[in-house]
Amino acid sequence: MSKLKASPPTEHPISTVPPGTVRTVAVIDIGATSIRMAIAEIQPNGEFRTLDTLVQSVELGREAFDNRRLSRHSIERSASVLKRYKRVLREYGVTSPKDVRVVATTAVREAINRLAFADRIYVATGFNVDPIDEAEVSRITYMGVMPHLRAHPELADGKSIVVEVGGGNTEMLIVRGGNVLHSQSFRLGSLRLVKTLEGVRASAPRRRAMLESHIRRTVLQITDAIKNDTAIHLIALGGDMRFAAHQLLDDWDGNSLALLPTAKLEKLTEKLLSLNEDAIVKRYNASFIEAETVGPALLSYTLLAKHFELTNIHVCDTNLRDGLLHDMAVGGTWTADFRNQIVRSALSLGRKFNFDESHARNVAELARKLFDQLRGEHGLDDRHEVLLFVAALLHEIGMMVNVRSNHKHALYLIRYSELFGLSRDELLQVGLVARYHRRAYPQPAHEAYGTLPQSERVMVSKLAAMLRLAIALDDTRSGRVREIRCVIESKRLVINVPGLDDVSLEQVAMRENSGFFRDTFGLPVLLRAGKLE
Incomplete structure (x- = not known):
């Protein structure tokens, strides 16, 4: 959970692409709390190798979820970040627009001035911002997570609930035997939860109870979409759960599917909810927005796991950018x-x-x-x-x-x-x-x-x-x-x-x-x- 992060090269097997020279590409995800970029090489043999990742906190969701409008300050802040990203891309030799895909999720999509935002970014950087909807997010998530699920035959027994609690929405896929049974997006996000408590003067237990009340309503909606006819596995995506896995599992390599005990996650969640933002920033080297949202996000995963009486949660390292890179590697075609x-x-x-x-x-x-x-x-x-x-x-x-x-x-x-x-x-x-x-x-x-x-x-x-x-x-x-x-x-x-x-x-x-x-x-x-x- 850092403001700027460079990750080691990672290889991802994907569908075979036509033979040719190595192609360097980038994907940029404009989210509710940050703007993230991944730079990767697409290999001739159909794999991609991540070269670098960058993260900058930009709180677009705070404004979009409050009044559905992005301020001039936030738009210019975003343009500034993307200008810096463009300079980094030039250092990697990425100059063609066809080698960069920029997507925006919930915050920009819900803003009534999203076109003005996209136009300003284009003028400042030449990047075309694509405000992808929930269906596109589900498609990209599917492409990123399925290689992990196929690599673990034990998950074929029963249903896998793939869940990511983002800043604005919670995205869910229900997968069984490699087939998607259902996909849905819920208006439950860590930043939305934080917004519900703004201006509320209440004790810590009362604030916790308010968070739980909001989360449980969505948990019940998720339950309605799942037939309780077989064993259930919970596959958790998202930076907050990756952070939890790194804190609680000494031997996790950060790439494979991790198995995180629900009891341990619950204890970590309790600790984070008991700390104020300054303490979390200092202890965990987090940004302020991460410190605000990590507790509500982990509480959402914990309550979902406990609702289904699961002793363990599978944590997957894949993210939206991985799915986007998979998509670019296959040329945007549908397998x-x-x-x-x-x-x-x-x-x-x-x-x-x-x-x-x-x-x-x-x-x-x-x-x-x-x-x-x-x-x-x-x-x-x-x-x-x-x-x-x-x-x-x-x-x-x-x-x-x-x-x-x-x-x-x-x-x-x-x-x-x-x-x-x-x-x-x-x-x-x-x-x-x-x-x-x-x-x-x-x-x-x-x-x-x-x-x-x-x-x-x-x-x-x-x-x-x-x-x-x-x-x-x-x-x-x-x-x-x-x-x-x-x-x-x-x-x-x-x-x-x-x-x-x-x-x-x-x-x-x-x-x-x-x-x-x-x-x-x-x-x-x-x-x-x-x-x-």
Whole structure:
């Protein structure tokens, strides 16, 4: 817990990246209490090695959580810190914007002048600040923590609750057998807890009771999200728990998954809560903001562990910056495993609305095949294939609300759902693709569509046009059309259906549903039975 920290080089195995020269990159995390930077080398063999980490205390959360506005002083303080970081990056030879990713979490995201903040940082440093939402934080956390979980087979027995108590929010993933069962963000953070006690004149026991009351409400919310049907493991992330592990475990190397007895954590928490901030700063070489927040953060972990009657807590050294570095190392692509987690989450949502799962899966698979075979026409990347697949799975969930306007209700339900791995922007895009699976073509006056930039409007139209073709191919809802072969012939798209001699029903549906594709891609569509010659 220091103001400026340089860590030893650390190697992290990740998915293989294309061979090439070593690439030096950096990630910067603008949080509620500090601005942190990690500099790393991405190796040709698919590993990254951390070269340096820097931390500077900047209390953005104190203002954002109080009045939802960042002061001019705080903005300039942040710009000053980032200017210094940029000078350090030049010393490491990092000068290209593509080699630096800057993200902001809860504090900046909740500030009403977040755009002014981002603009000022850009003017001062050239850095583009990305205020990532809870879904993106969950995705990045998943990428950082899963290698640790896979390295410990004993955690496969039961559910792992991965929790990080940050300055503004508590992030949670529920993982079982390598699969994410649930992800959620709670408005419980160490700095928020400190803010609840500001101006309160009360004895130490009374202040402690107030903290516990706030924390227990969130613990109950977490409990509601977890079925008590198997053993539970608690995996704690965050600097506060790493600090506790270093204090209590003499043999922890700081990299492996540590096993921390709950009883020991409780005693340390009691000691920290009994000390004032000045004493914590002096005894533990902490910054003042760290001294303020470490007690409430550790109390949150302790009460969560005690609620589930856990004798030990696993402490993981990974952090948001590790996940960001993993993301940069794979070029921002979604791995097959991560894609599967998104699809699992979409299927779970569909089942909540009693969707026709067989039809939805058939349409999704056909949409995927259309996407793959028409890459030369649509020019989209693999992320968009996932968005199309999810939209295809969920395009009829609005039927439970209203059959006549089910496409409009599908947009609403998807847009405001919690799908693991998809950001709010991506959920909107999926919702719009599902919204245009039938009836009207996109119009500027339609909800949300007209506010999209042109590139996203075109992307939504391309995906929705392909979705309509996939729906027509399964018009009988029998799943009899499984394989397709697409070719461009005489300025038209010909979809051949191998193995079927009669596709007359599907041809009728295709004539009714292919107009959007024709208008988007400039290609009429012909559906043809029989094998491709």
